[in-house]
Amino acid sequence: MAIPFSYSWRNLTARKSSTLMTTGGIALAVMAFVVISATGQSMKRTAAVTGNPLNVVVLSRGGASAEASKVPWETLRTIQYLPEVARGPDGEAQASIESVLVRAIQPPAAPLGDLSQGRYTTIRGVTPRVFSVQPEVKIVEGRLPSAPGEILIGQLLPSKLKGAGIGAELRFGRQKHVVVGIFDAGGRIFDGEIWMGLEDLLSEMLLNEPSIAVLRLREGTDAVAFAKSLEDSKRFTVDAQAETDYYAEASRASVAFVILGNIIGLIMGLGAIFAGMNTMYAAMSRRIREIGTLRALGFGRWVIARSFLIESLLIASLGGIAGSLVALAFDGVGLNFFQLAFRLDVGAPSLIRGAVLASLIGLFGGLLPARAASRLAIVEALRHV
């Protein structure tokens, strides 16, 4: 014979303050774990969605990153007209020649020269062709730059540089730059970047050559094989990577958050297990006679243990739900990690991990008290005062 579920539930409501405090402790542990875990997931996701399987990034030989690369103009002119590169409706190659720099940029309102407020930000010099290789990027406010000194910013940049918006002036290079438009890159890395005219950036930074070319290949072309053929070619001295592989590197930092999240989750979870155990032992000691009565009525040891475990799991579930709901309040918040800007996505994988943590807290917190409750001798329990 099983003890009804409502018995466990009513026991929780019978000692509201104790249940609430334990639930609160578990909720805090689950919330912290879900948010950190979501941070790692969001960084990974941002890197994963940025790479397009049909795009190839061309860098100079040995240029480990776009920032460190310098590709000669002649090479870029030749590469973009290879037969594997897609053509637009106007017959032009779908190739974006870009100059990429990372600079510490101060928020518009920061005092001049106060470098401590500077935030590393990627500045990308582009041509209008960029929208053919990154078609998901759309201007959502303002307009495209039409004169030197005008720039576009990604929609997440204001979360990094407070006050950055249409009309704001950002200082880098030799002059101030006015924001004339904001773009939405659909959760891609570009959302935290500054885009400006390629020629403008090259002259502003006294550069002679661009950094990279991003090539959109014809449908059905294998980007990895094409990249390898470019690297093996004797005509060019370049490194090339499928864009998906290139941006996968950007997710390396997420490893730190996954590790940190697991450690914090484990430690806070352990603390919550002790709190849960305390609550369940207290629940047991208050109901010793009741347990004796249940046993006398024919309820078996396992049934008693199960009812205690259910009670413990219920507390943990309530804590898990509360923690997850609070974590969901952070969904969509803009975060920055060096030059990477991303939106926190508290998605199903993080919530599932949170639910697993809550269940483990409930299980381990209830296990020993449940065992103790099931082992009570009937006569002794009934005699208990």
Add this chain to the structure above:
Amino acid sequence: MNWPRFVPLVARQIRRNPRRSLLTFLGLAVSFFLFTSLKSLLFTMSGVVDRAGSNVTLFMRPRYGTPFYRAEIPQSYLGRIRSIPGIAGATPYLFFIGKGRREGQGSLVLGAEADSIRKVRIMKGVTEEEFEAFRRERTAAIVGRTLMDANDWRIGQEVTVQGMGEGKSVRFWIRGDADAGTDSNFSNVAIVHLPYLQEVTGEQGRLTFIVLKAESADLAPAIAGSIDDLFANFTVPTETISEKSFLSTVIGGLADALKAITIIGYLTLAATVLVVANTVAMSIRERTTEIGMLRTLGFGKDMLLWLVLSEAVFLAVVGAVAGSGSAWGMFEAKLIHFPKDLGGLELRSNLGLLLESILLSIPVGLLAGLQPAWHASRLPITEALRHAD
């Protein structure tokens, strides 16, 4: 208030339910362990700027163009800089980025001037004999301990670092090692002679950046301004900033992460308050009749309030001493550090942090005990005596 009178009473209450006290103690210890660990993580990050960053040391790099590690500063700038009054020393560097032992790992080789490097930078862990051996030999190198370990190199070994591109490579003999750790300027690099590196890479007359030391921190901003003004109309205009500003900006990139760590640290304390509050409340509930008895014997409301609060504070302090103490011990014993893939940064703690955590346990205990203590002290005597749980 006669505090010593409470000690036996509090101790007796703690011993009354050893299992509950143990579980509460463990919960508290775990929470304070995490709190102190997170605080130590923050301390390490901010300490990188405070310890390694100096206002006297200045970095000179090109104002525009490529990233600093690919910069091209004419070597002729060095002589002009050295003639500026107020500069105690200036040393040039040339970067060579080579491949590491593992895929995706890099080895940084720095071309430096043996005569000037020690006037500007401290080479921690490098003995006089080692430096002398380096100075005498054209192809000698001093390698940081972190880089040595990452590549399984040893002193006396001949090493070839293959460049990331263009098929260039640098060969050198290791004659000394610089200390690892955040205090060391050269823990993760190989230092070779500048002329040798320039010759091997074909970059004669080119530098990546120049490090300067001002005679005093007060002079540094004026010196930085003079240098940048001097080269403003040259082919490579310069930007000179203090080492502290440079590192502050780097740490600034972690601002959100550091903020998150701070919040989690305090959330942990909030969870701790709930753990202690729950324990004290449970204990008070069980002692309701006893509280009524104490009131009958003449214990006043305030005395009962302080008795319960002392119990909560005692629990919190003991938990904090154990948890924070073990976290501090583990950091001090260098048992906790970042994974090598993430820079291998050595995490630190200090006694001030330990003390801060322990002191914080007092308000944590007071806050946790307040409601149960108030409730206990306000219980009407008759009701408390009639109470049956």
